Amino acid sequence: QIQLVQSGAEVEKPGASVKVSCKASGYTFTSYDISWVRQAPGQGLEWMGWISAYNGNRHYAQKLQDRLIMTTDTSTNTAYMELRSLRSDDTAVYYCARSTTADFYYFMDVWGKGTSVTVSS
Amino acid sequence: DIQMTQSPSAMSASVGDRVTITCRASQGISNYLAWFQQKPGKVPKRLIYASSNLQSGVPSRFSGSGSGTEFTLTISSLQPEDFATYYCLQHNRYPWTFGQGTKVEIK
Numbered sequence: 745q746i747q748l749v750q751s752g753a754e755v756e757k758p759g760a761s762v763k764v765s766c767k768a769s770g771y772t773f774t775s776y777d778i779s780w781v782r783q784a785p786g787q788g789l790e791w792m793g794w795i796s797a798y799n800g801n802r803h804y805a806q807k808l809q810d811r812l813i814m815t816t817d818t819s820t821n822t823a824y825m826e827l828r829s830l831r832s833d834d835t836a837v838y839y840c841a842r843s844t845t846a847d848f849y850y851f852m853d854v855w856g857k858g859t860s861v862t863v864s865s
Numbered sequence: 866d867i868q869m870t871q872s873p874s875a876m877s878a879s880v881g882d883r884v885t886i887t888c889r890a891s892q893g894i895s896n897y898l899a900w901f902q903q904k905p906g907k908v909p910k911r912l913i914y915a916s917s918n919l920q921s922g923v924p925s926r927f928s929g930s931g932s933g934t935e936f937t938l939t940i941s942s943l944q945p946e947d948f949a950t951y952y953c954l955q956h957n958r959y960p961w962t963f964g965q966g967t968k969v970e971i972k
Contacts, residue, residue, distance in 0.1 A: 788963055788966045789901070789903075805960040807960075848896075848897075848899075848918070849914065849915075851911075851956065852954070853920070855908045855910075857908055
């Protein structure tokens, strides 16, 4: 079955970086994009950006683009989200989701279980 | 940025009630709208894509409609498992933006 398996919880200090992985299985990885969404405790959902697993094209939310790096490794069908210069308000659950801008049917239809990132001194 | 305003922000309803949630976009987004359901501590689940298309496996009591700037999610007969928070998401223009959520609670 189609799955996105994310890496485990992280605790980081302010100013550090975190890299979350999202390993895809059950579908052709390079035929889709991966979107990232985060949710701070008790808050709503925030779209962070997406990356094409086909050609690496990406689009980031402007508020994060100075600190955010999305990459993919097609040899392992894994997408990565790295957030730098962490602040306390980056504390959130980070989700990856299969996505595409080409076909609404597959737009954010499958999600990973989420990775908790806590930023605390 | 396109603002997505959901109403109401929260509501109480009884099993069997018809529930309608509205999502208004600050500018036209055609049908680039999806609806998600999220239960506490769980992963968001897509219910509707392209404004009105039901996700496979989602009960037919859920429906979506709208185009342009006004969209609705309707639950025709609320069931116990439907108590959750619902979010709309526009993906017509960057940055993609979610509504603030509508929490549906038991009356």
